[in-house]
Amino acid sequence: MENIFSIFTHQFAINAFAGALLASIACGIIGAYVVANRLVFVSGGISHASFGGIGFGYYIGVSPLFAGTIFAVFAALGIEVLTSKLKFRSDSAIAILWSAGMALGVFFIAITPGYAPNLMTYLFGNILTITNGELGALMVLDLLLIAFFSVFYYPILFLSFDEGFLRTRKFSTGLLKSVILIFIAVAIVLNVRLSGIILVMSLLTIPQETANLLTSRFDRLILLSVLFSLVGCFMGLIISFFINIPSGPVIVLTLAIIYFLVRLLRVLFRKGRIIQA
Protein backbone atom coordinates (compact mmCIF):
# COMPACT_ATOMS: atom_id res chain seq x y z
CA MET A 1 0.00 0.00 0.00
CA GLU A 2 1.20 3.49 -0.87
CA ASN A 3 2.31 5.67 2.02
CA ILE A 4 -0.69 7.68 3.29
CA PHE A 5 1.44 10.79 3.59
CA SER A 6 2.46 10.68 -0.06
CA ILE A 7 -0.92 12.11 -1.02
CA PHE A 8 0.00 15.33 0.77
CA THR A 9 2.59 16.07 -1.88
CA HIS A 10 -0.23 17.12 -4.20
CA GLN A 11 -1.57 20.66 -3.84
CA PHE A 12 -5.14 19.57 -4.63
CA ALA A 13 -4.98 17.07 -1.77
CA ILE A 14 -3.75 19.69 0.70
CA ASN A 15 -6.61 21.96 -0.41
CA ALA A 16 -9.07 19.11 0.00
CA PHE A 17 -7.98 18.43 3.58
CA ALA A 18 -7.98 22.13 4.41
CA GLY A 19 -11.51 22.31 2.98
CA ALA A 20 -12.60 19.30 5.02
CA LEU A 21 -11.19 20.88 8.20
CA LEU A 22 -12.93 24.22 7.61
CA ALA A 23 -16.18 22.54 6.56
CA SER A 24 -16.18 20.36 9.67
CA ILE A 25 -15.99 23.41 11.92
CA ALA A 26 -18.88 25.15 10.14
CA CYS A 27 -21.05 22.05 9.85
CA GLY A 28 -20.30 20.95 13.42
CA ILE A 29 -21.54 24.23 14.88
CA ILE A 30 -24.46 24.82 12.51
CA GLY A 31 -25.48 21.16 12.57
CA ALA A 32 -25.65 21.14 16.38
CA TYR A 33 -28.14 24.02 16.20
CA VAL A 34 -30.04 22.36 13.34
CA VAL A 35 -30.36 19.01 15.13
CA ALA A 36 -31.24 20.47 18.54
CA ASN A 37 -33.91 22.69 16.95
CA ARG A 38 -35.21 19.91 14.68
CA LEU A 39 -34.49 21.96 11.58
CA VAL A 40 -32.99 19.10 9.56
CA PHE A 41 -35.63 19.28 6.83
CA VAL A 42 -35.58 23.05 6.82
CA SER A 43 -31.88 22.80 6.01
CA GLY A 44 -32.64 20.16 3.37
CA GLY A 45 -35.03 22.64 1.77
CA ILE A 46 -32.47 25.45 1.93
CA SER A 47 -29.83 23.21 0.38
CA HIS A 48 -31.96 22.11 -2.56
CA ALA A 49 -33.40 25.59 -3.13
CA SER A 50 -29.85 26.88 -3.53
CA PHE A 51 -29.59 24.84 -6.73
CA GLY A 52 -31.92 27.37 -8.36
CA GLY A 53 -29.31 30.02 -7.61
CA ILE A 54 -26.49 27.84 -8.92
CA GLY A 55 -28.29 27.46 -12.26
CA PHE A 56 -29.13 31.17 -12.33
CA GLY A 57 -25.47 32.00 -11.71
CA TYR A 58 -24.48 29.94 -14.73
CA TYR A 59 -27.11 31.61 -16.87
CA ILE A 60 -26.19 35.21 -16.10
CA GLY A 61 -22.48 34.42 -15.80
CA VAL A 62 -21.75 35.14 -12.13
CA SER A 63 -20.22 32.72 -9.61
CA PRO A 64 -22.75 29.86 -9.20
CA LEU A 65 -21.95 29.50 -5.49
CA PHE A 66 -22.45 33.23 -4.93
CA ALA A 67 -25.85 33.15 -6.65
CA GLY A 68 -26.63 29.91 -4.79
CA THR A 69 -25.91 31.63 -1.46
CA ILE A 70 -28.35 34.44 -2.29
CA PHE A 71 -31.05 31.88 -3.17
CA ALA A 72 -30.33 29.87 -0.02
CA VAL A 73 -30.66 32.92 2.23
CA PHE A 74 -33.97 33.86 0.63
CA ALA A 75 -35.18 30.27 0.90
CA ALA A 76 -34.25 30.17 4.61
CA LEU A 77 -36.03 33.42 5.40
CA GLY A 78 -38.86 32.40 3.05
CA ILE A 79 -39.54 29.18 4.95
CA GLU A 80 -39.60 31.16 8.20
CA VAL A 81 -42.03 33.77 6.83
CA LEU A 82 -44.26 31.17 5.13
CA THR A 83 -44.60 29.04 8.27
CA SER A 84 -44.70 31.57 11.11
CA LYS A 85 -46.32 34.59 9.44
CA LEU A 86 -48.46 33.13 6.66
CA LYS A 87 -49.36 29.94 8.58
CA PHE A 88 -48.21 27.57 5.84
CA ARG A 89 -47.78 23.95 6.90
CA SER A 90 -44.04 23.78 7.44
CA ASP A 91 -43.45 20.52 5.56
CA SER A 92 -45.38 21.86 2.55
CA ALA A 93 -43.47 25.14 2.58
CA ILE A 94 -40.18 23.24 2.70
CA ALA A 95 -41.20 20.86 -0.09
CA ILE A 96 -42.30 23.72 -2.36
CA LEU A 97 -39.02 25.63 -2.02
CA TRP A 98 -37.05 22.36 -2.22
CA SER A 99 -38.55 21.18 -5.52
CA ALA A 100 -39.05 24.62 -7.08
CA GLY A 101 -35.38 25.39 -6.41
CA MET A 102 -34.22 22.18 -8.07
CA ALA A 103 -36.53 22.78 -11.04
CA LEU A 104 -35.28 26.36 -11.48
CA GLY A 105 -31.69 25.16 -11.41
CA VAL A 106 -32.23 22.59 -14.15
CA PHE A 107 -34.27 25.13 -16.14
CA PHE A 108 -31.53 27.77 -16.09
CA ILE A 109 -28.81 25.29 -16.96
CA ALA A 110 -30.91 24.01 -19.88
CA ILE A 111 -31.39 27.48 -21.38
CA THR A 112 -27.74 28.47 -20.89
CA PRO A 113 -26.11 28.27 -24.32
CA GLY A 114 -22.96 26.24 -24.81
CA TYR A 115 -21.32 23.53 -22.73
CA ALA A 116 -23.49 22.23 -19.85
CA PRO A 117 -21.72 22.03 -16.49
CA ASN A 118 -21.35 18.71 -14.72
CA LEU A 119 -24.41 18.58 -12.43
CA MET A 120 -23.01 15.64 -10.46
CA THR A 121 -20.40 17.95 -8.93
CA TYR A 122 -23.12 20.09 -7.38
CA LEU A 123 -25.38 17.25 -6.38
CA PHE A 124 -22.76 15.02 -4.76
CA GLY A 125 -19.77 17.32 -4.29
CA ASN A 126 -16.16 17.18 -5.40
CA ILE A 127 -13.80 18.59 -2.83
CA LEU A 128 -10.77 18.05 -5.05
CA THR A 129 -11.84 21.02 -7.16
CA ILE A 130 -12.18 23.44 -4.23
CA THR A 131 -10.63 26.83 -5.04
CA ASN A 132 -8.54 29.13 -2.86
CA GLY A 133 -11.37 31.65 -2.95
CA GLU A 134 -13.78 29.07 -1.54
CA LEU A 135 -11.29 28.09 1.16
CA GLY A 136 -11.00 31.76 2.10
CA ALA A 137 -14.79 32.14 2.25
CA LEU A 138 -15.09 29.04 4.46
CA MET A 139 -12.42 30.38 6.80
CA VAL A 140 -14.22 33.72 7.17
CA LEU A 141 -17.48 31.84 7.83
CA ASP A 142 -15.79 29.70 10.52
CA LEU A 143 -14.35 32.74 12.29
CA LEU A 144 -17.72 34.54 12.20
CA LEU A 145 -19.53 31.43 13.47
CA ILE A 146 -17.10 30.88 16.34
CA ALA A 147 -17.32 34.54 17.36
CA PHE A 148 -21.12 34.64 17.08
CA PHE A 149 -21.76 31.40 18.96
CA SER A 150 -19.27 32.37 21.71
CA VAL A 151 -20.76 35.80 22.32
CA PHE A 152 -24.42 34.76 22.04
CA TYR A 153 -24.06 31.23 23.40
CA TYR A 154 -26.63 31.50 26.18
CA PRO A 155 -29.30 33.39 24.24
CA ILE A 156 -28.91 30.86 21.40
CA LEU A 157 -29.18 27.96 23.86
CA PHE A 158 -32.24 29.40 25.63
CA LEU A 159 -33.90 30.39 22.34
CA SER A 160 -33.48 26.86 21.02
CA PHE A 161 -34.84 25.28 24.18
CA ASP A 162 -37.91 27.46 24.70
CA GLU A 163 -38.45 30.47 22.47
CA GLY A 164 -41.82 31.31 24.01
CA PHE A 165 -40.28 31.70 27.45
CA LEU A 166 -37.62 34.14 26.19
CA ARG A 167 -40.39 36.31 24.78
CA THR A 168 -42.04 36.45 28.20
CA ARG A 169 -38.71 37.86 29.43
CA LYS A 170 -39.19 40.64 26.82
CA PHE A 171 -36.28 39.20 24.82
CA SER A 172 -36.83 39.78 21.10
CA THR A 173 -35.98 36.52 19.41
CA GLY A 174 -36.70 37.41 15.77
CA LEU A 175 -33.37 39.03 14.89
CA LEU A 176 -31.28 36.33 16.56
CA LYS A 177 -33.26 33.60 14.78
CA SER A 178 -32.90 35.31 11.40
CA VAL A 179 -29.15 35.77 11.80
CA ILE A 180 -28.76 32.07 12.62
CA LEU A 181 -30.93 31.11 9.61
CA ILE A 182 -28.67 33.19 7.37
CA PHE A 183 -25.63 31.44 8.88
CA ILE A 184 -27.28 28.08 8.14
CA ALA A 185 -27.92 29.06 4.51
CA VAL A 186 -24.39 30.34 3.92
CA ALA A 187 -22.81 27.33 5.65
CA ILE A 188 -24.86 24.93 3.53
CA VAL A 189 -23.89 26.53 0.22
CA LEU A 190 -20.20 26.80 1.09
CA ASN A 191 -20.25 23.09 1.89
CA VAL A 192 -21.89 22.09 -1.39
CA ARG A 193 -18.35 21.76 -2.82
CA LEU A 194 -17.47 19.20 -0.18
CA SER A 195 -20.52 16.99 -0.15
CA GLY A 196 -22.99 18.31 -2.69
CA ILE A 197 -26.56 19.57 -2.31
CA ILE A 198 -27.92 16.14 -1.55
CA LEU A 199 -25.28 14.91 0.88
CA VAL A 200 -24.76 18.14 2.84
CA MET A 201 -27.58 17.14 5.21
CA SER A 202 -25.45 14.25 6.39
CA LEU A 203 -22.71 16.62 7.60
CA LEU A 204 -25.36 18.53 9.53
CA THR A 205 -26.87 15.47 11.20
CA ILE A 206 -24.67 12.36 11.44
CA PRO A 207 -21.78 13.86 13.48
CA GLN A 208 -24.34 15.62 15.71
CA GLU A 209 -26.35 12.48 16.35
CA THR A 210 -23.08 10.66 17.06
CA ALA A 211 -22.13 13.39 19.55
CA ASN A 212 -25.59 13.26 21.07
CA LEU A 213 -24.95 9.61 21.99
CA LEU A 214 -22.23 10.81 24.35
CA THR A 215 -23.44 14.15 25.70
CA SER A 216 -26.62 16.06 26.49
CA ARG A 217 -25.00 19.45 26.74
CA PHE A 218 -25.22 21.88 23.88
CA ASP A 219 -21.64 23.21 24.08
CA ARG A 220 -20.15 19.71 24.22
CA LEU A 221 -22.51 18.67 21.43
CA ILE A 222 -20.96 21.39 19.25
CA LEU A 223 -17.36 20.44 20.08
CA LEU A 224 -17.91 16.69 19.65
CA SER A 225 -19.80 17.27 16.39
CA VAL A 226 -16.85 19.19 14.99
CA LEU A 227 -14.55 16.39 16.13
CA PHE A 228 -16.61 13.54 14.66
CA SER A 229 -17.11 15.49 11.46
CA LEU A 230 -13.36 16.07 11.20
CA VAL A 231 -12.50 12.42 11.81
CA GLY A 232 -15.14 11.25 9.32
CA CYS A 233 -14.13 13.72 6.60
CA PHE A 234 -10.39 12.99 6.90
CA MET A 235 -10.86 9.23 6.96
CA GLY A 236 -13.36 9.42 4.12
CA LEU A 237 -10.98 11.52 2.03
CA ILE A 238 -8.06 9.16 2.58
CA ILE A 239 -10.19 6.11 1.76
CA SER A 240 -11.57 7.79 -1.36
CA PHE A 241 -8.02 8.55 -2.56
CA PHE A 242 -7.03 4.93 -2.28
CA ILE A 243 -10.12 3.22 -3.64
CA ASN A 244 -10.66 5.93 -6.25
CA ILE A 245 -14.35 6.64 -5.52
CA PRO A 246 -15.80 10.19 -5.29
CA SER A 247 -15.06 11.70 -1.87
CA GLY A 248 -18.61 12.92 -1.01
CA PRO A 249 -20.31 9.53 -0.76
CA VAL A 250 -17.29 7.94 0.95
CA ILE A 251 -17.30 10.69 3.61
CA VAL A 252 -21.02 10.19 4.26
CA LEU A 253 -20.60 6.41 4.57
CA THR A 254 -17.62 6.88 6.90
CA LEU A 255 -19.67 9.23 9.11
CA ALA A 256 -22.46 6.67 9.23
CA ILE A 257 -20.06 3.85 10.16
CA ILE A 258 -18.60 5.99 12.96
CA TYR A 259 -22.14 6.60 14.23
CA PHE A 260 -22.88 2.88 14.45
CA LEU A 261 -19.49 2.12 16.01
CA VAL A 262 -20.04 4.71 18.75
CA ARG A 263 -23.53 3.37 19.29
CA LEU A 264 -22.21 -0.16 19.55
CA LEU A 265 -19.39 0.86 21.91
CA ARG A 266 -21.89 2.69 24.10
CA VAL A 267 -24.09 -0.38 24.39
CA LEU A 268 -21.07 -2.58 25.24
CA PHE A 269 -19.80 -0.02 27.76
CA ARG A 270 -23.21 0.26 29.44
CA LYS A 271 -23.55 -3.52 29.61
CA GLY A 272 -20.05 -3.77 31.14
CA ARG A 273 -20.99 -1.28 33.81
CA ILE A 274 -24.12 -3.17 34.73
CA ILE A 275 -22.16 -6.40 35.11
CA GLN A 276 -19.58 -4.65 37.30
CA ALA A 277 -22.23 -3.16 39.56
Add this chain to the structure above:
Amino acid sequence: MTDILLEVSHLDAGYEDKIVLQNVSISIKRNDFIGVIGPNGGGKTTFLKVITGELKPLSGNIGFYKNGELTQNMSIGYMSQKSLIDPRFPIEAGQVVMSGLIDGSKTIFRPGKAARLKVKDVMARMGIGAFFHRPVANLSGGEFQKVLLARAVVSDPQILLLDEPDTYLDATAQNEFYRYLEILNEDMAIVLVSHDIGMISPLVKSIACINRTLHYHPGNKISEQILGVYSCPVELVTHGTVPHRVLKTHQK
Protein backbone atom coordinates in the same frame (compact mmCIF):
# COMPACT_ATOMS: atom_id res chain seq x y z
CA MET B 1 -53.92 50.74 48.04
CA THR B 2 -50.16 50.34 48.05
CA ASP B 3 -50.76 46.60 47.83
CA ILE B 4 -51.81 46.77 44.18
CA LEU B 5 -49.28 45.33 41.73
CA LEU B 6 -51.26 45.29 38.52
CA GLU B 7 -54.33 47.15 37.36
CA VAL B 8 -56.01 46.07 34.12
CA SER B 9 -58.96 48.14 32.94
CA HIS B 10 -61.29 47.79 29.95
CA LEU B 11 -58.72 45.74 28.08
CA ASP B 12 -59.34 44.34 24.59
CA ALA B 13 -56.77 41.91 23.24
CA GLY B 14 -56.37 39.55 20.34
CA TYR B 15 -54.57 38.82 17.13
CA GLU B 16 -54.59 40.37 13.65
CA ASP B 17 -57.88 38.91 12.55
CA LYS B 18 -59.81 38.26 15.74
CA ILE B 19 -60.47 39.79 19.13
CA VAL B 20 -60.06 37.18 21.87
CA LEU B 21 -60.64 39.23 25.01
CA GLN B 22 -63.08 42.08 25.48
CA ASN B 23 -63.49 44.58 28.27
CA VAL B 24 -61.34 42.78 30.81
CA SER B 25 -60.78 44.53 34.14
CA ILE B 26 -58.99 43.10 37.16
CA SER B 27 -56.51 44.20 39.77
CA ILE B 28 -53.88 41.96 41.26
CA LYS B 29 -52.60 42.62 44.76
CA ARG B 30 -49.66 41.36 46.74
CA ASN B 31 -50.30 37.84 48.08
CA ASP B 32 -53.24 37.29 45.75
CA PHE B 33 -53.68 33.73 44.57
CA ILE B 34 -56.04 33.78 41.60
CA GLY B 35 -57.20 30.60 39.90
CA VAL B 36 -58.04 31.23 36.25
CA ILE B 37 -60.54 28.89 34.64
CA GLY B 38 -62.50 28.87 31.42
CA PRO B 39 -63.06 26.89 28.24
CA ASN B 40 -60.32 26.20 25.71
CA GLY B 41 -59.97 29.10 23.31
CA GLY B 42 -61.67 31.39 25.84
CA GLY B 43 -58.59 33.58 26.12
CA LYS B 44 -56.73 32.35 29.22
CA THR B 45 -53.32 32.18 27.57
CA THR B 46 -53.96 35.45 25.73
CA PHE B 47 -54.64 37.08 29.10
CA LEU B 48 -51.26 35.86 30.41
CA LYS B 49 -49.49 37.04 27.24
CA VAL B 50 -50.84 40.55 27.74
CA ILE B 51 -49.54 40.62 31.31
CA THR B 52 -46.04 39.46 30.30
CA GLY B 53 -45.99 42.14 27.60
CA GLU B 54 -45.63 39.58 24.83
CA LEU B 55 -48.91 40.76 23.31
CA LYS B 56 -49.82 44.45 23.07
CA PRO B 57 -53.42 45.23 24.07
CA LEU B 58 -55.72 46.46 21.28
CA SER B 59 -57.26 48.95 23.67
CA GLY B 60 -57.65 49.60 27.38
CA ASN B 61 -55.08 50.12 30.09
CA ILE B 62 -52.61 47.93 31.86
CA GLY B 63 -50.45 49.43 34.60
CA PHE B 64 -47.93 48.03 37.07
CA TYR B 65 -47.47 49.56 40.49
CA LYS B 66 -44.69 49.60 43.04
CA ASN B 67 -45.64 51.16 46.41
CA GLY B 68 -48.59 52.87 44.80
CA GLU B 69 -46.50 54.42 42.01
CA LEU B 70 -46.68 53.44 38.36
CA THR B 71 -43.61 51.48 37.30
CA GLN B 72 -42.28 50.14 34.00
CA ASN B 73 -40.16 47.31 35.32
CA MET B 74 -42.33 44.84 37.14
CA SER B 75 -40.69 41.49 37.63
CA ILE B 76 -42.94 38.74 36.27
CA GLY B 77 -42.28 35.02 36.39
CA TYR B 78 -43.86 32.80 33.77
CA MET B 79 -44.22 29.06 33.67
CA SER B 80 -45.27 27.70 30.32
CA GLN B 81 -47.06 24.50 29.42
CA LYS B 82 -44.57 21.67 29.39
CA SER B 83 -46.05 20.24 26.20
CA LEU B 84 -44.53 23.10 24.21
CA ILE B 85 -40.98 22.03 25.07
CA ASP B 86 -38.84 19.37 23.38
CA PRO B 87 -38.00 16.99 26.24
CA ARG B 88 -34.95 15.62 24.42
CA PHE B 89 -33.27 18.99 23.98
CA PRO B 90 -29.56 18.87 24.97
CA ILE B 91 -29.57 21.14 28.02
CA GLU B 92 -28.91 20.70 31.74
CA ALA B 93 -31.54 21.45 34.39
CA GLY B 94 -29.34 24.19 35.90
CA GLN B 95 -29.09 25.92 32.53
CA VAL B 96 -32.87 25.85 32.15
CA VAL B 97 -33.30 27.57 35.51
CA MET B 98 -30.52 30.00 34.51
CA SER B 99 -32.56 31.09 31.49
CA GLY B 100 -35.06 32.62 33.93
CA LEU B 101 -32.46 35.31 34.68
CA ILE B 102 -32.16 36.55 31.08
CA ASP B 103 -34.04 39.71 30.20
CA GLY B 104 -34.68 41.70 27.07
CA SER B 105 -32.74 44.78 28.17
CA LYS B 106 -29.42 43.10 27.40
CA THR B 107 -28.68 41.01 24.33
CA ILE B 108 -25.46 39.54 25.69
CA PHE B 109 -26.08 37.27 28.64
CA ARG B 110 -23.16 35.74 30.52
CA PRO B 111 -24.11 34.17 33.83
CA GLY B 112 -21.51 34.98 36.48
CA LYS B 113 -20.84 33.48 39.87
CA ALA B 114 -23.74 35.36 41.50
CA ALA B 115 -26.19 34.03 38.92
CA ARG B 116 -24.93 30.48 39.42
CA LEU B 117 -25.31 30.75 43.21
CA LYS B 118 -28.80 32.18 42.83
CA VAL B 119 -29.82 29.27 40.56
CA LYS B 120 -28.34 26.69 42.93
CA ASP B 121 -30.08 28.29 45.89
CA VAL B 122 -33.52 28.27 44.25
CA MET B 123 -33.06 24.69 43.05
CA ALA B 124 -31.96 23.56 46.52
CA ARG B 125 -35.02 25.15 48.12
CA MET B 126 -37.22 23.25 45.69
CA GLY B 127 -35.50 19.96 46.44
CA ILE B 128 -33.94 19.67 42.99
CA GLY B 129 -30.44 20.87 43.94
CA ALA B 130 -28.91 17.54 42.92
CA PHE B 131 -30.17 17.98 39.35
CA PHE B 132 -28.04 21.01 38.49
CA HIS B 133 -25.97 19.11 35.92
CA ARG B 134 -28.67 16.57 34.98
CA PRO B 135 -29.79 16.66 31.32
CA VAL B 136 -33.50 17.46 31.16
CA ALA B 137 -34.02 14.35 29.04
CA ASN B 138 -33.25 12.29 32.18
CA LEU B 139 -35.80 14.02 34.43
CA SER B 140 -39.19 12.61 35.38
CA GLY B 141 -42.34 14.60 34.64
CA GLY B 142 -42.59 15.93 38.20
CA GLU B 143 -38.90 16.84 38.34
CA PHE B 144 -39.10 18.64 35.00
CA GLN B 145 -42.10 20.59 36.26
CA LYS B 146 -40.13 21.74 39.32
CA VAL B 147 -37.27 22.84 37.06
CA LEU B 148 -39.72 24.95 35.04
CA LEU B 149 -41.16 26.41 38.27
CA ALA B 150 -37.61 27.19 39.49
CA ARG B 151 -36.96 28.96 36.18
CA ALA B 152 -40.10 31.05 36.66
CA VAL B 153 -39.20 32.18 40.19
CA VAL B 154 -35.40 32.52 39.98
CA SER B 155 -35.73 36.21 39.08
CA ASP B 156 -37.69 36.86 42.34
CA PRO B 157 -40.84 37.94 40.50
CA GLN B 158 -43.62 39.85 42.24
CA ILE B 159 -46.22 38.27 39.99
CA LEU B 160 -46.00 34.60 39.08
CA LEU B 161 -48.03 33.36 36.10
CA LEU B 162 -48.59 29.62 35.70
CA ASP B 163 -50.16 28.28 32.51
CA GLU B 164 -51.68 24.85 33.22
CA PRO B 165 -48.64 23.64 35.16
CA ASP B 166 -50.45 20.56 36.46
CA THR B 167 -51.51 18.94 33.20
CA TYR B 168 -49.03 16.08 33.19
CA LEU B 169 -48.62 15.44 36.91
CA ASP B 170 -49.92 12.50 38.90
CA ALA B 171 -51.77 13.20 42.15
CA THR B 172 -48.72 12.94 44.45
CA ALA B 173 -46.60 15.20 42.29
CA GLN B 174 -49.50 17.64 42.02
CA ASN B 175 -49.90 17.88 45.80
CA GLU B 176 -46.18 18.47 46.25
CA PHE B 177 -46.22 21.07 43.48
CA TYR B 178 -49.13 22.92 45.11
CA ARG B 179 -47.33 22.97 48.47
CA TYR B 180 -44.46 24.88 46.83
CA LEU B 181 -46.95 27.33 45.41
CA GLU B 182 -48.37 28.03 48.89
CA ILE B 183 -44.88 28.80 50.18
CA LEU B 184 -44.12 31.01 47.16
CA ASN B 185 -47.43 32.84 47.66
CA GLU B 186 -46.03 34.39 50.87
CA ASP B 187 -43.66 36.43 48.67
CA MET B 188 -45.52 36.89 45.40
CA ALA B 189 -48.94 37.13 43.80
CA ILE B 190 -49.81 34.01 41.82
CA VAL B 191 -52.09 33.64 38.82
CA LEU B 192 -52.73 29.96 38.14
CA VAL B 193 -54.45 28.87 34.93
CA SER B 194 -55.94 25.41 35.27
CA HIS B 195 -58.36 23.18 33.48
CA ASP B 196 -59.22 21.49 36.75
CA ILE B 197 -61.13 23.89 39.01
CA GLY B 198 -61.71 21.14 41.57
CA MET B 199 -58.00 20.56 42.07
CA ILE B 200 -57.10 24.20 42.50
CA SER B 201 -60.07 25.55 44.41
CA PRO B 202 -58.78 24.56 47.89
CA LEU B 203 -55.51 26.28 47.03
CA VAL B 204 -56.52 29.60 45.48
CA LYS B 205 -57.97 32.62 47.26
CA SER B 206 -60.12 33.86 44.39
CA ILE B 207 -61.28 32.71 40.99
CA ALA B 208 -61.31 34.45 37.63
CA CYS B 209 -63.35 32.99 34.84
CA ILE B 210 -62.19 33.87 31.34
CA ASN B 211 -64.49 33.30 28.40
CA ARG B 212 -64.18 36.20 25.93
CA THR B 213 -64.26 38.45 28.98
CA LEU B 214 -63.25 38.09 32.62
CA HIS B 215 -65.52 37.53 35.61
CA TYR B 216 -63.87 37.91 38.99
CA HIS B 217 -65.16 35.82 41.85
CA PRO B 218 -63.79 36.68 45.30
CA GLY B 219 -63.37 33.50 47.33
CA ASN B 220 -62.43 30.02 46.29
CA LYS B 221 -65.83 28.35 46.45
CA ILE B 222 -67.71 28.41 43.23
CA SER B 223 -70.99 26.76 42.33
CA GLU B 224 -72.37 25.60 39.05
CA GLN B 225 -74.99 28.35 39.18
CA ILE B 226 -72.36 31.05 39.46
CA LEU B 227 -70.42 29.49 36.64
CA GLY B 228 -73.60 29.60 34.58
CA VAL B 229 -74.07 33.30 35.34
CA TYR B 230 -70.46 33.86 34.25
CA SER B 231 -71.16 31.78 31.11
CA CYS B 232 -68.11 29.77 32.02
CA PRO B 233 -68.64 26.19 30.88
CA VAL B 234 -66.07 24.13 32.79
CA GLU B 235 -66.06 20.73 34.33
CA LEU B 236 -66.79 20.83 38.06
CA VAL B 237 -65.03 18.36 40.29
CA THR B 238 -65.81 18.26 44.00
CA HIS B 239 -63.68 16.71 46.67
CA GLY B 240 -65.04 14.26 49.18
CA THR B 241 -64.02 11.20 51.15
CA VAL B 242 -64.68 8.95 48.19
CA PRO B 243 -62.91 10.02 45.02
CA HIS B 244 -65.58 10.95 42.52
CA ARG B 245 -66.09 13.30 39.70
CA VAL B 246 -69.19 15.43 39.12
CA LEU B 247 -69.71 16.52 35.57
CA LYS B 248 -71.87 19.40 34.54
CA THR B 249 -75.13 18.32 32.91
CA HIS B 250 -75.20 18.60 29.18
CA GLN B 251 -77.45 21.21 27.65
CA LYS B 252 -78.96 21.43 24.17
